[in-house]
Amino acid sequence: MLARIRRLLRQFFTKSRTINNEPLNKVSLIVIIFIDIFILINVFTGLDDISRWHLSPSQAYPCYSEWNNYRTQTDKDKDYEIIRLLLTDTNTEPSFQRNYQQIQEGHLGKVTEFCLNYAGYKDKIYTSKNQQTIKTIDQKQTNISKLEQDNRNIRDRYDSTLLEKLAGQPRSESINPVGAEKAKQTLEQNANNISTLIREISNLKNQLLAKPESVNFINFLKDEGKFSTVEKGYKQAAFWYPSIQFAFQSIFLLPLILLALSVHRFAGARGYGLISLISWHLLVIFFIPLILKIFEFLQFGAIFEFLFNVISTIFGGLLFLISYVYILLIPLIGFGLIKFIQKVIFNPKVQAANRVQKSRCLKCAKKIRHHDVYCSHCGYHQYTECPNCHNFTYKHLPYCRECGYSQSSSHL
Template structure:
């Protein structure tokens, strides 16, 4: 097994740096590597672009997180907080409904109709008067914070001020800003001001929440029946989105792989060494991101989520069992891929049959004569001994050309 792996690796590197069985010079090899890097970067860029073509769950349901955050909050002031957040959010700007509609432009998928309605309610609330109200509330809250800080400073100095007074120390020699009598008076004034500001803030909040657009918005948020489809749709979209991304990325890569493979086979059959080399490099480059995306899909795709849900339901917190399943599953998938490429894509029997019909070397596909037992280009021996009649027959072909008997599987090995 290890000998075969070494042989395959040796063949891979030989094919990657030779033209017509002649090694590339260093400059040409550097040029090929630079081309590989450039194409690989563009392939990953294309994969990233096409993966964003379909709307993500957060794009298809842009209102979900705001609603879910509102639903899970226990703060009694949460109605005001959500209105304040949409009036002071600098990341998005009205009209919100138009912004939601623009998300789906140039993409596959649609934004939830309920989220569009949600954005319509937000647009009605986003008025200059309401924003001014929130600004005034914030200013008053800032004043309260300043007064509370002043009170803390005064209280911190109050004890030492009393000691100075009891000791008969002159006021001019005191290290504190105010005397004991003045400190008490200032504390009372600040406390009264804080109480007044709190009442004013409460009145402004009530006025803002009592407006028709605010009432309609809050009632809409509190309607669990309307948002249940949004929650269900978001969860389903989150489940399938990695699979959809992988499907689009495969659609992007598979045509490139098929074209590169076709060009490589055509160039090899015609003896176009440079084209064969470049197409081989392209084929390897296109397979690299495909393999990476397959493993990425297995980690976050529908299969992973399915296993996660099943194990969570059956074994509870024993989620480490997923790792055991993957340790067994990934080698099986890899074995299947190897079998697929060996039997379908790079099947030596199919390649040998085509090359024998065209009088070409079974290994390198260069033109040779029917009477040649060895390839004059690569030195490969074209024949093997028949297990029945012991005459020479072509390697990798299933039947003897002399007696027609079936050949052993060893004759198919590369």
């Protein structure tokens, strides 16, 4: 097994830096490396673009996060806070509902109808009158903060002013600009103003929450059935989204791989060394992101979610067992992939049959004469001795060309 891997690696590097079995000069190799880097960057850019083609869970359910945050809040003033949040939102042109609809333009998938209805309720609340109410509340809250700060400053000086008075110190010699009586009067006046402003703010909030559009919106938010439907759809979309991304990325890569493979085989058969080399590099470059995406899918896709759910159900919190499963699973998948490549894609017996029919070298596929024992391009010996008749027959073919003896048990 290790010998096969070493042989494959040796063949890989030899094929990546030679033209017609002659090594590339350093300048040409540097040029090809720069081409490889440029193409690889564009491949990953294309993969990123196509992975965003289908709506993500947060795009298909744009209301879920905000809706879920509202439900999990324990603040008694959360009804007002969510209305205040939407009335202070600056990204509302032309409307909440239209913004949600624009998300799906140029993408596959649609924004869920519940979120469009959610945005419709927000649009009804988003009026200039309601916005002015919020601004008024904010102004009053700012005034309260200023009065409270003034009171803190006065209290900081009040104690020293009171001590000066008890000590009989003349007012003209005091370090405080306000006397004790005046400070006390100002504190009481500010406290009364603060109480008045708090009542006014409370009235404005109640008026805003009592409006029909606000009542309808809050009732919509508190509908358990609607939220359960949105939550279920969001979690299902989140489960399948990595698999959808992987499918689109595979659709992007597979035509490039097939095209590069076809050109490489055609160029190799016709002896176009430079085209064969470049197409080989392209083939490798297209395979690199595909392999990475396969491992990414295994780590974050539906398979991972399935294992996560199974282990969570059976073993509870022992989620580190997923790592054990992957440590055992990935090498097995890699071993199976290598066996598949060896037996199907790069099977010497399959390649030998085609190359013998076309009078080509069994190893490098270059054109040779029909009875050449060695390849004049790579020096590979084309024949092996038949264990039955002891005549020369082609390597890797199932039967001897002289006596028809089966070669399956012989060591080729």
